[in-house]
Amino acid sequence: xxxxxxxxxxxxxxxxxxxxxxxxxxxxxxxxxxxxxxxxxxxxxxxxxxxxxxxxxxxxxxxxxxxxxxxxxxxxxxxxxxxxxxxxxxxxxxxxxxxxxxxxxxxxxxxxxxxxxxxxxxxxxxxxxxxxxxxxxxxxxxxxxxxxxxxxxxxxxxxxxxxxxxxxxxxxxxxxxxxxxxxxxxxxxxxxxxxxxxxxxxxxxxxxxxxxxxxxxxxxxxxxxxxxxxxxxxxxxxxxxxxxxxxxxxxxxxxxxxxxxxxxxxxxxxxxxxxxxxxxxxxxxxxxxxxxxxxxxxxxxxxxxxxxxxxxxxxxxxxxxxxxxxxxxxxxxxxxxxxxxxxxxxxxxxxxxxxxxxxxxxxxxxxxxxxxxxxxxxxxxxxxxxxxxxxxxxxxxxxxxxxxxxxxxxxxxxxxxxxxxxxxxxxxxxxxxxxxxxxxxxxxxxxxxxxxxxxxxxxxxxxxxxxxxxxxxxxxxxxxxxxxxxxxxxxxxxxxxxxxxxxxxxxxxxxxxxxxxxxxxxxxxxxxxxxxxxxxxxxx
Amino acid sequence: xxxxxxxxxxxxxxxxxxxxxxxxxxxxxxxxxxxxxxxxxxxxxxxxxxxxxxxxxxxxxxxxxxxxxxxxxxxxxxxxxxxxxxxxxxxxxxxxxxxxxxxxxxxxxxxxxxxxxxxxxxxxxxxxxxxxxxxxxxxxxxxxxxxxxxxxxxxxxxxxxxxxxxxxxxxxxxxxxxxxxxxxxxx
Numbered sequence: 261x262x263x264x265x266x267x268x269x270x271x272x273x274x275x276x277x278x279x280x281x282x283x284x285x286x287x288x289x290x291x292x293x294x295x296x297x298x299x300x301x302x303x304x305x306x307x308x309x310x311x312x313x314x315x316x317x318x319x320x321x322x323x324x325x326x327x328x329x330x331x332x333x334x335x336x337x338x339x340x341x342x343x344x345x346x347x348x349x350x351x352x353x354x355x356x357x358x359x360x361x362x363x364x365x366x367x368x369x370x371x372x373x374x375x376x377x378x379x380x381x382x383x384x385x386x387x388x389x390x391x392x393x394x395x396x397x398x399x400x401x402x403x404x405x406x407x408x409x410x411x412x413x414x415x416x417x418x419x420x421x422x423x424x425x426x427x428x429x430x431x432x433x434x435x436x437x438x439x440x441x442x443x444x445x446x447x448x449x450x451x452x453x454x455x456x457x458x459x460x461x462x463x464x465x466x467x468x469x470x471x472x473x474x475x476x477x478x479x480x481x482x483x484x485x486x487x488x489x490x491x492x493x494x495x496x497x498x499x500x501x502x503x504x505x506x507x508x509x510x511x512x513x514x515x516x517x518x519x520x521x522x523x524x525x526x527x528x529x530x531x532x533x534x535x536x537x538x539x540x541x542x543x544x545x546x547x548x549x550x551x552x553x554x555x556x557x558x559x560x561x562x563x564x565x566x567x568x569x570x571x572x573x574x575x576x577x578x579x580x581x582x583x584x585x586x587x588x589x590x591x592x593x594x595x596x597x598x599x600x601x602x603x604x605x606x607x608x609x610x611x612x613x614x615x616x617x618x619x620x621x622x623x624x625x626x627x628x629x630x631x632x633x634x635x636x637x638x639x640x641x642x643x644x645x646x647x648x649x650x651x652x653x654x655x656x657x658x659x660x661x662x663x664x665x666x667x668x669x670x671x672x673x674x675x676x677x678x679x680x681x682x683x684x685x686x687x688x689x690x691x692x693x694x695x696x697x698x699x700x701x702x703x704x705x706x707x708x709x710x711x712x713x714x715x716x717x718x719x720x721x722x723x724x725x726x727x728x729x730x731x732x733x734x735x736x737x738x739x740x741x742x743x744x745x746x747x748x749x750x751x752x753x754x755x756x757x758x759x760x761x762x763x764x765x766x767x768x769x770x771x772x773x774x775x776x777x778x779x780x781x782x783x784x785x786x787x788x789x790x791x792x793x794x795x796x797x798x799x800x
Numbered sequence: 801x802x803x804x805x806x807x808x809x810x811x812x813x814x815x816x817x818x819x820x821x822x823x824x825x826x827x828x829x830x831x832x833x834x835x836x837x838x839x840x841x842x843x844x845x846x847x848x849x850x851x852x853x854x855x856x857x858x859x860x861x862x863x864x865x866x867x868x869x870x871x872x873x874x875x876x877x878x879x880x881x882x883x884x885x886x887x888x889x890x891x892x893x894x895x896x897x898x899x900x901x902x903x904x905x906x907x908x909x910x911x912x913x914x915x916x917x918x919x920x921x922x923x924x925x926x927x928x929x930x931x932x933x934x935x936x937x938x939x940x941x942x943x944x945x946x947x948x949x950x951x952x953x954x955x956x957x958x959x960x961x962x963x964x965x966x967x968x969x970x971x972x973x974x975x976x977x978x979x980x981x982x983x984x985x986x987x
Binding site: 264265267268269271272275291292294295296297298299300301302303304306307308309310313314317318320321322324325328329331393394395643644646672675711713724725726728730761762763 | 804814817818820821822824825826828829832833836837840841842845846849850853854857858860861916917918919920921922924935938939940945957960961963964967968970971974979980981
C-alpha cells in the first residue's frame with residue numbers, strides 16, 4: 261500500500277508538471293502520462309454559463325440571502341431534550357476539561373518567538389518556515405526563519421528579545437536567519453532596513469552576498485537600487501564579503517557598494533542627509549528619540565523636509581510630525597486617518613483616472629498634479645462597482661508618486677472592476693483619484709464543432725459524432741452520397757434524428773464493401789443546416 | 801483566488817451577501833462547467849448549479865475554517881448530479897451504451913482515426929463511476945488532491961490512490977483501442 265501510495269504521489273506530481281520539467285520518467289509513468297495527455301486533449305472545452313442565467317441566479321440568491329442562511333441554521337432543541345443531553349454530556353465535558361488542562365500543562369513547547377513585529381503603517385506579510393503566509397496589522401510574534409514582506413506604503417518595526425531593532429521600509433523583504441541572546445542575523449532580499457544595534461550584541465545584515473555588521477550602532481542598508489548603500493548614523497559599522505578586507509564605516513559616513521558578487525567595489529563617502537529619503541530618516545529619528553537612543557547625525561536632520569525637494573506648490577510641512585495630512589480632492593473620497601487635518605488646501609495631490617477596458621489587460625492611466633509630498637501612488641481595485649479604498653484594496657503600490665499608468669493583467673474576462681489611485685506619504689493617504697468602473701469584455705465563445713468517426717460493422721457503417729460547444733440544435737441530419745465528396749442537406753439526407761445530447765450514433769445499412777460512400781452529419785436548427793461535421797469516406 | 805482571500809471571503813460570506821456574491825462570481829462558472837461536463841444538458845446543468853449554490857448558502861455557516869471552497873462546492877454539485885440521474889431512473893443516452901460495446905471490444909475493429917475524441921470521451925464514460933470521477937476532477941477540472949479530498953469526503957492519500965488506479969484503468973482501455981494520441985481535425 262505504501263509503495264503504491266508513493267507511486268501514486270509520483271504520478272500526480274509528474275502530471276502536474278510541465279513536460280519539459282519532468283526529468284527522467286520511468287516507462288510505467290510515461291505510459292500513464294501519455295493516457296492523461298490523450299484524455300486532456302480529447303476533452304471538450306469547458307461550457308460557459310449563459311450570462312442572463314448567471315446574473316438571475318446571483319440576484320435570486322442574494323435576494324434570499326437572509327432566508328437561506330437562516331434556513332441552514334439548526335433549530336434549538338426542546339428544553340427537555342437539552343436537559344437529557346446535558347446529563348449525558350456533563351461527564352464527557354469533565355473528562356475533556358481534564359484532558360485539555362493536561363495538554364496545556366504538559367504539551368511540548370513550540371518554537372519560541374524571537375521578536376515582536378509592530379506594523380506602523382499599512383500591513384506586513386509574514387511567511388513562516390512552513391510556507392504559510394499571514395497578512396498582519398498591529399503586533400505579531402516573529403520566529404527564526406520568518407520572512408517579513410512590506411507592501412508599498414507600509415512600514416514596520418521588528419524588536420528582538422535582545423533589544424536589537426530592524427525597521428523595514430515599504431517594498432522590503434527580510435528573513436530572520438538566526439537569533440541568539442547576543443546575536444541577530446538577517447538577510448535583506450530587497451528594500452531598505454534601518455538597524456538599531458544594542459551594545460554587546462552581534463548584529464549582521466546579509467544582502468546580495470555582502471555582510472554588513474555592527475555592535476552598538478545605528479545604520480541603514482538600502483538595497484533598493486543597483487548599488488547597496490549603507491549610511492552610518494551613529495557609532496560605526498563594517499562591510500565585508502568573502503575574499504575581501506573588512507571596510508569600516510564611521511558615523512557620518514556612507515558605504516556605497518557597486519558591482520556584484522565577485523566584483524564588488526566599495527567607496528566610503530561623507531554622509532549627506534539631504535540626499536537621502538527624508539521621510540524614512542525622519543520616521544526612524546522620531547521613533548529612536550521616543551526610545552531614548554542616541555541619534556548621532558540624525559540630530560542634524562531638519563524637522564521638516566528640505567524645501568529644495570518640493571515643487572513650488574507643494575505643502576511646506578509634510579514632515580512626519582505633520583505626516584497624517586489627508587485631504588480628499590474628489591467628492592466621496594475620505595481620509596484613512598481619523599482626525600486628520602488638511603494643512604494647505606489646494607496644494608494636495610489630485611488625479612483624474614481613466615481606463616481602457618477593451619480587453620485584458622486593463623490599462624489604468626491617471627494624471628498627477630501636486631504630488632510633491634507623496635512618496636507612493638497606490639493603484640486600488642475592487643470587484644463590481646464598489647469604490648476601492650486603501651489599504652484594503654491595494655493592487656499595486658510599487659510605483660513612485662510620479663507614475664501615471666498601470667497595466668492590470670490579473671483580470672477575469674466578463675467581470676467588472678472599479679479602480680482608483682491613492683497618493684501616499686509614509687503610508688498615509690493624501691488624496692484619492694476619482695473611481696472609475698470597467699467591465700472586461702467576456703471572451704467570445706468558441707464556434708461549435710462537430711467531430712464524426714466511423715467503424716464498419718456487420719450490420720453496416722457505424723457513425724458516431726460528438727459536438728463541442730453550444731449551438732441550439734434541434735436535430736441531426738445523416739448525410740450520405742456516393743458521388744458528392746461533400747454531401748449537403750437536404751439533398752443527401754438519409755435520415756434525421758432528434759437532438760438528445762451532444763453525441764449521437766447511427767448505423768447506415770446501405771453500405772457495401774464494394775461501393776464508396778461519403779458521410780457527414782449536419783447540425784439542424786429551424787429546419788436549416790447551420791454547420792457540418794468532417795467527411796468520412798468508406799469503401800475501396 | 802489566493803487562499804488567504806478565499807478564507808477571508810468564506811468567513812465574511814457567513815454574514816455578508818457582498819462577500820458571498822464575490823465567491824459566486826469566482827466559482828459559479830467553474831461549477832457550471834463541471835456539471836455541464838457531467839450531464840451534457842444545459843437546462844439540467846443550470847438547475848443543478850442553482851441547487852448547488854442554494855445548498856451552499858444554506859450550509860455556509862457550518863463550513864469549517866480551512867475547507868477548500870471549490871472542493872466543497874464540487875461535493876455538493878456531485879451529489880446533485882447523482883440525484884439528477886437517480887430521478888431520471890439512470891437514463892443515459894443510448895450512445896453511451898453503445899460506447900460500452902466499443903470500449904469492451906465487442907466491435908470488430910478500432911475506431912477510424914479521422915477524429916478519435918468521441919471514442920476517448922466514451923471510454924472515459926465507460927469507466928466505473930469512482931474512476932471517472934477521479935479523472936474528471938483531477939485532470940479535467942484541475943482540483944488538487946486536497947480539494948478532491950474535500951469534494952469526495954475522503955483523505956488526500958485515498959485521492960492519490962484513486963487518481964493512480966483510475967489513470968491505470970484508463971491507460972489500459974486506450975491501449976485496447978490502440979489510441980495513443982488525438983488527431984487534430986478542424987471542421
